Amino acid sequence: MSQPYPTIIPGLRSPFDQINGIVYFGRMLDKIRLAAAGKLPEGWQPMRGAVKGSFDWRCCQLLKIDYAALEAETLKGDKSDTELLAWAFMHGRQPDDQEIEAWNAFMTKRGWRDAGTQRLNERLAEIGLPPGTVQTMFEFIDLDEGRLKPGK
Secondary structure (H helix, E strand, O other): OOOOOOOOOOOOOOOOOEEOOEEOHHHHHHHHHHHHOOOOOHHHHHHOOOOOOOHHHHHHHHHOOOHHHHHHHHHOOOOOHHHHHHHHHHHOOOOOHHHHHHHHHHHHHOOOOOOOHHHHHHHHHHOOOOOOOOOOHHHHHHHHOOOOOOOO
């Protein structure tokens, strides 16, 4: 069952937004907080967290941290996003500048001529748009959440 389009969720930032140069991490924190508050759509729950292949899982793999531990630390509510990233570095690993550049390039281009293209086209079809409306999953997310208009 598809969600209404666009899916506007106050407090959920774009995956393009960066925390200390790393895309997606801040969005993952937003999703943790919003899920705890019961403000994420029901259909989002299966792909949240440590589900292999999800963007959350990929981000935790980059940082070598356990999603459940990050979730628990986030929900304590005593750290800023920058402090949570520092916590992740201390409890996992801190990627160097080249690894961050590769991460950002991979994530921002996911769905463009790669193994994610079919899923991107499926997601576009779910909201009634043709393949090619956007080229990447990050663009789809921004489109689906009302930050990007079709054809822009």
